[in-house]
Amino acid sequence: MIRIGLTGGIGAGKSTVARELETLGAVIVDGDKIAREVVEPGTPGLAALVEAFGERVLAADGSLNRPALAAIAFADDESRKTLNAITHPLVGARSQELITAAGPDAIIVQDIPLLVENHAGPMFHLVLVVWADAEERVQRLVSQRGMSEQDARARIAAQATDEQRRAAADVWLDNSGAPDSILTEVRRLWDHRIVPYGHNISERRAAVGAPAPTDPAAAAARLVGRVWLALGADAVAVVADSATDVGAVTVTRAAGVEDAAVAAALAPAGFYPGADQDVLTGADPGAATRVTVGG
Structure with a gap:
């Protein structure tokens, strides 16, 4: 099994890369999707959030009011730490269940928004970082997700810097160009690095003739x-x-x-x-x- 960590700042286009990798044959373990599952109505996760932040984070139907939670959790560091302390262990446990079920020869791609912030890179054979300029990301969040510009900038400011992501990245995927260019790069990465890497691990053999790293x-x-x-x-x-x-x-x-x-x-x-x-x-x-x- 080869495990790949996929991350990038909000609005960078990480989901686009994940969809292409899934089409190519990867098993996607989506941290955002799992994070929603573990706080659905009736779950211990939702109960813990209500205990920590109050019933103001609930919608009228008893489900999680995500905008209300975000407004609280991203307001200061302590609130964000509290949110992470509740949700991260739940997401981790569910992720491991999915990885185990995928089988020993799977190519696992874990889509983790806060991979860099949580220093999770050593868990993976490769870390892929999807990047786009911060101003481009703000425009995407406002036009495509309906966020206010203030909210978009606050979300971006609360995440890792470009320098921190570069330090964690084995592969840097620039998604600031034409929409199809990132897909071409992902297919090339899959054919020439990810699949051969997985085969090498399955066969327990070292790579032959691998190039020197850029850095x-x-x-x-x-x-x-x-x-x-x-x-x-x-x-x-x-x-x-x-x-x-x-x-x-x-x-x-x-x-x-x-x-x-x-x-x-x-x-x-x-x-x-x-x-x-x-x-x-x-x-x-x-x-x-x-x-x-x-x-």
């Missing part, structure tokens, strides 16, 4: 998080190696941990040993990565 230091920084998440207590330290032309990290094993244990832990994350058991190469055909193990 090796940034790729190494993302790699640190993925390796840490995979190894946990089996690693004493995971350090980015910025002196290479690939995304590279060095792992120091915890006392008593063997190479085989490290390799087994990193295999689901897409890293496999070659002739040298201390060097594992990434399965991503779109960017060369390497993990060197010592200790």
Whole structure:
């Protein structure tokens, strides 16, 4: 199974990319859709929101009044944190149910609006970020979703910056051009990177001839998080190696941990040993990565 995180600022066009990936064969786990499901009438999620914010967040029929909740939750940081503390665990649990049901060879795309804000990138083999200029996004939100300009700007300001998204992105999808251009790019990404990456993971093999990342230091920084998440207590330290032309990290094993244990832990994350058991190469055909193990 290959897991892909899809994110982007509100109004950037993330849903357009998700629909195209689904058409191509991906299993979409839509964070926004699940977030609506877990607060439907009669759910523990809706009850928790009423307890936290009062009955003013309910519509006349007892369902969630989303504009009223948004006006409260996006007004200040504490309210937003309260909202996230209620909904995020519920969304996470339901997402995992859908991922498990998809099967071991699926290409899973998790559509997560706040992936960057929640530092969730290390959970995924690839993070795709859909981008459009903030002013373009404001226009889309006003014309297509009926938001006021003030509300649109407040939503955008409450989310991650472009710089934060760039740091998290393995793939940057520019959706500021003609409507069809992003779809062409998504199809190319699917054929040349996502599908081959999934095959490599299924076959437990490293990529051959992968190009150097555009920014090796940034790729190494993302790699640190993925390796840490995979190894946990089996690693004493995971350090980015910025002196290479690939995304590279060095792992120091915890006392008593063997190479085989490290390799087994990193295999689901897409890293496999070659002739040298201390060097594992990434399965991503779109960017060369390497993990060197010592200790």
